[in-house]
Amino acid sequence: MVKIGNIVLRDQPLILAPMEDITDPSFRYICKQFGADLMYTEFISSDGLIRDGRKSMRKLDIFDYERPIGIQLYGHLIDSMVEAVQIAERSNPDFIDINFGCPVKKIADRGAGAGMFRDMSQMVKMTEAIVKATKLPVTVKTRLGWDDEKKNIVEVTERLQDAGIKSIAIHGRTRSQLYKGRADWTLIGEVKNNPRITIPVIGNGDVDSPQTASEMFRKYGVDGIMIGRATVGRPWIFKEIRYFLETGKKLPPLTINDIVDLAKVHFKKSVECKGEPRGVYEMRRHFSNYFRGLPHFKETRIRLLTILDVNEITGILDEISEKYGGLEM
Numbered sequence: 001m002v003k004i005g006n007i008v009l010r011d012q013p014l015i016l017a018p019m020e021d022i023t024d025p026s027f028r029y030i031c032k033q034f035g036a037d038l039m040y041t042e043f044i045s046s047d048g049l050i051r052d053g054r055k056s057m058r059k060l061d062i063f064d065y066e067r068p069i070g071i072q073l074y075g076h077l078i079d080s081m082v083e084a085v086q087i088a089e090r091s092n093p094d095f096i097d098i099n100f101g102c103p104v105k106k107i108a109d110r111g112a113g114a115g116m117f118r119d120m121s122q123m124v125k126m127t128e129a130i131v132k133a134t135k136l137p138v139t140v141k142t143r144l145g146w147d148d149e150k151k152n153i154v155e156v157t158e159r160l161q162d163a164g165i166k167s168i169a170i171h172g173r174t175r176s177q178l179y180k181g182r183a184d185w186t187l188i189g190e191v192k193n194n195p196r197i198t199i200p201v202i203g204n205g206d207v208d209s210p211q212t213a214s215e216m217f218r219k220y221g222v223d224g225i226m227i228g229r230a231t232v233g234r235p236w237i238f239k240e241i242r243y244f245l246e247t248g249k250k251l252p253p254l255t256i257n258d259i260v261d262l263a264k265v266h267f268k269k270s271v272e273c274k275g276e277p278r279g280v281y282e283m284r285r286h287f288s289n290y291f292r293g294l295p296h297f298k299e300t301r302i303r304l305l306t307i308l309d310v311n312e313i314t315g316i317l318d319e320i321s322e323k324y325g326g327l328e329m
């Protein structure tokens with residue numbers, strides 16, 4: 001069992017990585033069905049929340065069936081982050097996560113996200129202030145460091161643990177790497193093996209199959225594994241990994257019929273949560289990923305990604321089932 005403050009997770013929890021514009025309530029609903037043990041909202045700007053910005057406020061929507069779920073916040077000013085935590089608390093999340101990992105220039109250059117690596121005392125002070133401001137467990141998601149010369153995640157984790165965080169999720173890349181190269185898990189393993197560290201350490205980066213997940217648990221001894229990009233178009237990866245961890249075997253592949261069924265549920269939730277047409281627009285990237293690689297799919301794909309009418313889209317999904325139903329993915 002893994003404990004993040006008062007949150008109790010099974011052994012070897014599988015965690016859905018927060019992803020802007022992807023891990024919204026409809027996608028989280030699907031991932032939960034396939035066994036995601038812990039989830040986060042997309043990152044939310046503290047300044048956006050304070051300004052009552054619509055996009056930021058909408059991202060606070062969380063539902064009981066998603067628990068345990070955390071709200072992820074980012075910002076460069078301590079006071080704004082503390083105020084944002086208070087706003088976020090009204091949504092009643094199970095924990096608050098601070099994003100110290102976002103590499104996007106506009107955010108990091110201002111000193112938020114991974115930009116915090118450039119000012120460790122501010123990073124620690126912000127964390128202390130947030131821990132003090134809430135009774136909820138506070139967690140951090142971050143990277144290995146700013147760049148190759150400064151991969152200081154071992155020291156950063158010690159200081160953040162001392163500041164009171166209850167778990168740390170580490171993406172095995174530096175800010176400078178963005179998403180390039182392979183994620184390096186050796187330093188994540190060092191953090192885990194540091195006798196000073198008692199909080200759960202969650203490893204993240206490039207886990208894309210049951211075999212990699214199992215290898216990362218075995219090699220680096222992490223408490224949990226966080227999966228991002230590999231869940232997009234393949235949210236059943238949680239089930240595949242869990243089955244492999246428990247039995248050492250692979251689950252049979254899904255058929256297109258199965259995928260159409262889950263795409264329909266996902267689509268329904270998206271429209272329910274976001275209304276029309278937004279719920280339709282936001283499904284397009286998912287449709288594209290669910291049906292990637294289908295042969296002779298171009299014409300259907302164009303219709304699927306341009307039509308706005310919900311019933312018509314459901315009709316296209318039925319057509320896909322009829323045409324490709326038994327095909328395995």
Ligand SMILES: Cc1cc2nc3c(=O)[nH]c(=O)nc-3n(C[C@H](O)[C@H](O)[C@H](O)COP(=O)(O)O)c2cc1C
Binds near residue numbers: 018019042207228230
């Ligand atoms: C489209 C996209 C959006 C992301 N948005 C966030 C975010 O909002 N908050 C965050 O902490 N990380 C975000 N990330 C980083 C992921 O959570 C994760 O750390 C990264 O993708 C590496 O994991 P993976 O190799 O399993 O994808 C995002 C990544 C992608 C690809």
